[in-house]
Amino acid sequence: MITRRKTIFAAAALLSAGFALAANAQSTLDRARQDGFLRVGFPNQVPYAYANERGQLTGADAAVARLVVKKMGIAEMDGVLTEFASLIPGLKAKRFDVVLAMFVNPQRCAQVFFSEPIYKIGQAIAVRQGNPKKVTGWNDLVSRDDVKLAIMAGAVQASYLKKLGVADARVSAFPDGPSAMAAVATGRADAFAISDLPARRLVEAMGASGGVELVKGVADPTIDGRPGRGYSAFAFRPEDESLRVAFNAALAEVKKSDEFLAAMTPFGFTKENLPDLTTAELCR
Numbered sequence: 001m002i003t004r005r006k007t008i009f010a011a012a013a014l015l016s017a018g019f020a021l022a023a024n025a026q027s028t029l030d031r032a033r034q035d036g037f038l039r040v041g042f043p044n045q046v047p048y049a050y051a052n053e054r055g056q057l058t059g060a061d062a063a064v065a066r067l068v069v070k071k072m073g074i075a076e077m078d079g080v081l082t083e084f085a086s087l088i089p090g091l092k093a094k095r096f097d098v099v100l101a102m103f104v105n106p107q108r109c110a111q112v113f114f115s116e117p118i119y120k121i122g123q124a125i126a127v128r129q130g131n132p133k134k135v136t137g138w139n140d141l142v143s144r145d146d147v148k149l150a151i152m153a154g155a156v157q158a159s160y161l162k163k164l165g166v167a168d169a170r171v172s173a174f175p176d177g178p179s180a181m182a183a184v185a186t187g188r189a190d191a192f193a194i195s196d197l198p199a200r201r202l203v204e205a206m207g208a209s210g211g212v213e214l215v216k217g218v219a220d221p222t223i224d225g226r227p228g229r230g231y232s233a234f235a236f237r238p239e240d241e242s243l244r245v246a247f248n249a250a251l252a253e254v255k256k257s258d259e260f261l262a263a264m265t266p267f268g269f270t271k272e273n274l275p276d277l278t279t280a281e282l283c284r
Contacts, residue, residue, distance in 0.1 A: 200268070
């Protein structure tokens with residue numbers, strides 16, 4: 001009787017272990033198709049990916065991602081609002097399955113895998129109304145010790161400034177664009193280095209009384225021998241290869257359609273923003 005009970009318990013334990021292994025073996029792609037949604041991490045960054053006044057996920061990256069997810073046979077996207085600097089840690093911790101609105105660079109390529117890029121975008125500089133420090137471009141940001149700089153924590157501009165030799169003591173990181181713009185408006189920073197489209201949208205949102213303006217005619221800095229332009233793509237955990245491959249295949253189809261640029265146009269993107277480099281080139 002005891003032997004029989006042991007046999008029954010052993011069989012039950014093996015069966016339970018088998019179910020657990022099967023559950024653990026399920027890929028992120030399989031889970032998303034089964035559950036009908038894909039979890040996406042996004043920063044509150046206009047016009048890339050952000051929550052609108054109704055709390056809905058919107059932006060150029062979100063609009064393109066919805067087209068891709070639909071083509072993959074997944075009904076919905078579940079957005080997880082996350083500070084920009086926490087996007088890669090959150091992805092690794094499995095708080096979400098994909099990251100929206102992230103520029104490809106070699107440092108990030110060492111941590112995550114990227115889809116192919118969906119757009120390129122240049123750089124801008126926001127200053128206090130009237131430009132009291134007379135900042136004219138990136139040369140001033142680099143060479144003038146009297147200019148205090150604001151960046152968004154984790155953004156590509158941090159690596160640009162470091163590569164150009166700007167001392168860390170002159171740079172303050174803020175969790176998002178609005179807080180960095182506010183720092184410039186109140187004099188806590190003299191200039192905010194940010195990508196062009198979000199810079200314009202943030203200045204417009206602050207209005208004429210917001211106390212900030214954009215420096216006109218700013219040329220992109222030269223980084224590693226080429227213009228410092230951002231190329232946005234979707235980021236995945238390295239172990240989620242099947243998800244990235246399926247996503248990239250669907251993205252390639254979307255990019256061939258008129259829907260692709262049409263999805264980004266309401267957020268200020270034009271044909272000039274279409275990418276001209278591959279992820280492999282950007283990761284090098």
